[in-house]
Amino acid sequence: MPELPDIAAYLAALEPRILSQPLRGIRLASPFLLRTAQPPLNEAEGHTVTELRRIGKRIAIGMDNDLWLVLHLMIAGRLHWRTPQAKLAGRNTLAAFDFPQGSLVLTEAGAKRRASLHVLTAADLLSIDPGGIDVLTSDLNAFRSALTVENRTLKRALTDPRLLGGIGNAYSDEILHAAQLSPIALTHKLKPEDWDRLYHATQHTLQLWTDRLQTDAKAQFPEKVTAFREGMAVHGRYGKPCPRCGEKVQRIRYADNETNYCPRCQTNNKLLADRALSRLLGSDWPSTLDELESLKRR
DSSP: OOOHHHHHHHHHHHHHHHTTOBOOEEEESOGGGBOOOSSOGGGGTTOBEEEEEEETTEEEEEETTSEEEEEEOTTTEEEEEESTTOOOOSTTEEEEEEETTEEEEEEEOSSOOOOEEEEEEGGGGGGGOOOOBOTTTOOHHHHHHHHTSSOOBHHHHHTOTTTBSSOOHHHHHHHHHHHTOOTTOBGGGOOHHHHHHHHHHHHHHHHHHHHHHHHHHHHSOOOOOOSOOTTOSSTTOTTSBOTTTOOBOEEEEETTEEEEEOHHHHSTTBOOOOHHHHHHHGGGOOOBHHHHHHHHTO
16 A cells, blocks of 8 residues: 555655646546545536645645545555546556646556545545644654554554554554564553654654655656565565564565564564464464574474
């Protein structure tokens, strides 16, 4: 799912293309994309884009008639910049937003249709905001207060949109590696020095990738937005060496996601239980890297 740096990159690419430009038309290839009935979608047509805004992991496009078009790309939704009046070709194409200089096309890979479009008035815009704080503008106290509302694992707390805005599976892995903290550490048990590391690692990681991706987006529209990027420390790097210590990156798999971490840097050389494998192996599940290596040699 595109996260804060990816959404920031999309906004940087969209600004010179659609800001202050009239929206000439909206073409829907999939009626399931539109999740609101009022105001009607066609009321945005013919009006000018006056503002672009990020709301959590959503892209909000403000029009001069007080309407907002809010896109949530979910996991597989992606934006593309095409020539004016580009055809809605292929089953993955959901919609096109036509502007004088080109068409903004929304696609979604796979059979599941999770991406959404909401048409809202300014007064209703807050209704889709999950409420998470903006990490890049918050201070340490606000950050800590948000994450300690409940006693949760760091991985779950960082990715809860009601607590923090814009962080998902990929960048939470990178943040926790930078902070040298376990993904299953509980928020109520962190020490003051842990909070300091986590706060600064969160801000640094998000700002680093935001700056990097926005720079790329200003040169070329971000057509290949992915959760697995060259230069990431642990996310998507299972079995590869940690850039800090050289130990192999490990993972916890659950549902459609996995958490990547370095056992030496983050968990004191302890292997975190993979839900599926630990059930299979039971008491044979290795608790340390040495035990894991011994198991592999059997």
